[in-house]
Amino acid sequence: MGVSISTEDFATLEKYIYKNEEEQATILQNTGWELEAQDHDIVIFMGTDVITTTLIRAVVTVCLIKQKETMDNFYNKIVVESKKNFDATIKQLYTEGQKLEHELHITKDRLLKQDKELEQYFKAMPINQHIANIEVGENE
Numbered sequence: 001m002g003v004s005i006s007t008e009d010f011a012t013l014e015k016y017i018y019k020n021e022e023e024q025a026t027i028l029q030n031t032g033w034e035l036e037a038q039d040h041d042i043v044i045f046m047g048t049d050v051i052t053t054t055l056i057r058a059v060v061t062v063c064l065i066k067q068k069e070t071m072d073n074f075y076n077k078i079v080v081e082s083k084k085n086f087d088a089t090i091k092q093l094y095t096e097g098q099k100l101e102h103e104l105h106i107t108k109d110r111l112l113k114q115d116k117e118l119e120q121y122f123k124a125m126p127i128n129q130h131i132a133n134i135e136v137g138e139n140e
Helices: 007-013 021-030 037-046 050-124 127-136
Strands: none
Touching: 007 021, 007 050, 021 050, 037 050
């Protein structure tokens, strides 16, 4: 993910390079880019002036903000898509659970009916007769 910036992001800096140091400092202040303590360390490291260092840090800061916005948008889209997929999966699993619950009730009712039929059968049929019927094959 590269940083996409435009001249609009730095419109206040138009023709900045052609201004004198005082005007450059005023431009930086007006854009909210104030001199910070770390700028002095950068001045020493780079061997440049404070105003240029403030400008460099400010431009880098704008780029980092743009990069963060780009990444936030990218990952927010992923989060939204993942949530949509998760919700669809939950809905599907709920539907499957409802179907299984329905099948369970049907099976339970069928088994209760079968238990009653067997109970009535064994009340009416002596066990010896039942065993004899099984041996002959009449109960199947």
